Amino acid sequence: MIKIAVCDDEPLELGTIGSILTDYLQKHPEMDLEFTLFQSSEQLISHIPNEFFHVYLLDIVMDGKNGIEAGDLIHRRYPQALLIYLTSSPDYAIASYTVNAYYYLLKPLEEEKLIPVLERAVTDCKEQDNYQLIRTKTGAVTVLNRQIMYVEYMNHILVYHLLDGSSISSLTFRCSFDEAAKELLSSPGFVKVSSSFLVNLACVKELTAKGFLMPGGVELTVTRSYSEAKHQFLELMLGRVRHDI
Numbered sequence: 001m002i003k004i005a006v007c008d009d010e011p012l013e014l015g016t017i018g019s020i021l022t023d024y025l026q027k028h029p030e031m032d033l034e035f036t037l038f039q040s041s042e043q044l045i046s047h048i049p050n051e052f053f054h055v056y057l058l059d060i061v062m063d064g065k066n067g068i069e070a071g072d073l074i075h076r077r078y079p080q081a082l083l084i085y086l087t088s089s090p091d092y093a094i095a096s097y098t099v100n101a102y103y104y105l106l107k108p109l110e111e112e113k114l115i116p117v118l119e120r121a122v123t124d125c126k127e128q129d130n131y132q133l134i135r136t137k138t139g140a141v142t143v144l145n146r147q148i149m150y151v152e153y154m155n156h157i158l159v160y161h162l163l164d165g166s167s168i169s170s171l172t173f174r175c176s177f178d179e180a181a182k183e184l185l186s187s188p189g190f191v192k193v194s195s196s197f198l199v200n201l202a203c204v205k206e207l208t209a210k211g212f213l214m215p216g217g218v219e220l221t222v223t224r225s226y227s228e229a230k231h232q233f234l235e236l237m238l239g240r241v242r243h244d245i
Helices: 011-027 041-047 067-077 090-099 111-127 228-244
Strands: 002-007 033-038 055-059 082-087 103-106 131-136 139-144 148-154 157-162 167-169 190-192 197-200 211-213 219-221
Touching (some): 002 011, 002 111, 041 067, 055 067, 190 228, 211 228
Parallel strands (some): 082 103
Antiparallel strands (some): 131 139, 148 157
């Protein structure tokens, strides 16, 4: 599911974009998209810490924080998000690219302008790293696989430990670790190292006598039943050396 955020403090403009997207999704349900409308930059910004959107359609000229400022906040937390700017003046085009804008569209916005850009953005999102949709007590959170160092299974909860030092706890699962983490375990580079931990081999800093040393100094033990994980790590390292040569 690709999630799209639309932010414009002009009700008429926001309604127009909403209608275009609604019509498009009715005609193309296979695109697997959903969108959320925000009536102000403040409303959007309040969602930044708790909800990830793959694509942001942002008006530039808004009361409070403008679209450029909002885009900067978005990219600080979600650098992989795509920002598409909407405005009635071309004067802001240069400013929009200071926050790595994906595209710039002039108003009045029409379906013929928006949809080709949006389809290309969606395609690019789907070609990015895979991601996990984690359901938590405060709502769903999307995390790219490459941001995950390791996952701990504890009391029927998956705890995702991320590269930035933070962690996210899922809702309670009423199934086995393998079943709860089956999507991640089927992703390249993720392996179980014990009955309670799985690791992203791309994040391993060092192979130790006990197992794997992770960023931040955490050492995860590779138990005898999962010793194959060490072999997979060594194969990954060997592949990198060959590539460098």
